[in-house]
Amino acid sequence: MIESRKRLGQPTIADVAELAGVSRAIASRALSSEPRPVSADKRERVLQAAQELGYKPNLLARSLTTKTVNLVAVVVNHIHDLSDLDLFDLLISEIQSIGKQVIFVRVGSSERIEEFLRSGIAYHVDAALVFSDFANAATVRKMFRNDSVLMLNGMRDGGAPAIIPDELTGIAEAVSDAARKGVRTATLITGRAASPVEQARIGHYKSExxxxxxxxxxxxxxxxxxxxxxxxxxxxxxxxxxxxxxxxDAMAMGVLDVHRSVFPENRPAEFRLYGFDDVTLAEYEAYPISSIGYDKTLYISEILRFLTTPELFQSGGMLVQVPTYFVLRSSS
Known part of the structure; x- marks a missing residue:
């Protein structure tokens, strides 16, 4: 029977248990991504049997009993900025470390959100992390038919908790650095002004x-x-x-490349240059941009706190703020 199912490519948890010489319950515990009690010897036998049979767990069947599918949706506008790459690589790694996988939903526009809703496109996920500023909490709850929504875009309502960097601290340090160096006039290069996060950021720069x-x-x-x-x-x-x-930082790097002639040895001769995000590339000699950043490890640990403690999603409009800092480099 086991050989027959193996040939059909349909081994079951019962097949794994039989080959390992354990009960189905023990086989299920051994293959679970959750920390569940099973002896090391039995776990090893189950894992070996699963590998030999080519067994893969049925996430849908598992979800009916555990109420989870170990999938997390990450809703984004797009992924092309250097800061996106820095953040999402680490975020995916940390989410996988708790036994979950990530699906990205790229919306790109408010019209795209409406298309998702009209088409009934939805995924069964344990939670949704919302970075896109085209999506409000109510819309995301409808998209995934799930109330476990964490807002990371500066938009929130009474039913969705949020995590945001406290950007004023870092911006105040950067502007103060410029003032101490005799800066009296400035140019501000901004992103998409419709973003609530960007609106707040611009306001902080102007007030400082x-x-x-x-x-x-x-x-x-x-x-x-x-x-x-x-x-x-x-x-x-x-x-x-x-x-x-x-x-x-990406925009600051573009500015630097256009005006390289007035940055001899990457030092300002005509104007000082400041970025935002503290991307990894700014640590290298080619783009030593003075920048504002935040502890991405701390930021992601706060996200994981919600994913590993699902009841926190019921905390309504809970707001978690992660502090920012200023990094001085040669561009300023």
């Missing part, structure tokens, strides 16, 4: 510039990407100022 007697002479729009930083820096609207603040 005012507090430090720095005049904002130009506010220019990018989209967080390197290409948009280059485009803005090379545009006819570019004006000279004492400092340029970018709301992403």
């Amino acid at each position: 510039m005012q507090r430090n007697a720095i005049s904002l002479i130009a506010e220019m729009r990018g989209d967080y990407s390197y290409q948009s930083g280059r485009r803005v820096a090379a545009s006819p609207e570019w004006q000279k100022s004492d400092a340029v603040f970018c709301t992403s």
Whole structure:
């Protein structure tokens, strides 16, 4: 019987248990991603049997008994910014470390969200992590038919907890650094202004510039990407100022490449340059951008706290803030 099922490619948990010489309950415990009691000897026999048979667990069947599928949805606008790569690589690794897998849902626009709803597209997931600012909590609850929604985009309601970096601290340190160095005029290069996070970020920059007697002479729009930083820096609207603040490191890198001639040995000769995100690439000699960052390990540990303690999703409008910091490098 086992050989027959193996040939058909349909081994079951019963087949694994029979080959390992254990009960189905013990085989199930041994193959569970959750820490469940089973002796080391029996676990080893079960794992060996599962490998020999090519057994793969039926997530749907398991979900009927455990009420979980060990899948987490991550809802994003897109993934192209350098900061996305830094964050999501670590996030996926940490989620996998607790026995869950990630599915990415790229929405890209509010129209795309509506398309998901009209088409009835949904995934059975244990929780949804929402980075996209095109999606509010109520919409995501409808998309996944699940109330376990964690907002990471600056948007939240009374039924969804949220985690955000406390950006004012890092921005205040960066602007104060510029003021101490004699900066009196500044240019601000921003991302998508419709984003609640970006709106708050822009507000922090403006209030801190005012507090430090720095005049904002130009506010220019990018989209967080390197290409948009280059485009803005090379545009006819570019004006000279004492400092340029970018709301992403990628845009600051684009600015730096356009104006390399006024950064001899990566040091400012005409204007000081500041980024945001503290991406890994800024640690290398090619792009030593002074930047504002946050502890991504701490940020992700807060996300994991919700995933490993599902009852926290019932905490309503709970807000967790992760502190930011300023990193001084040669561009400023």
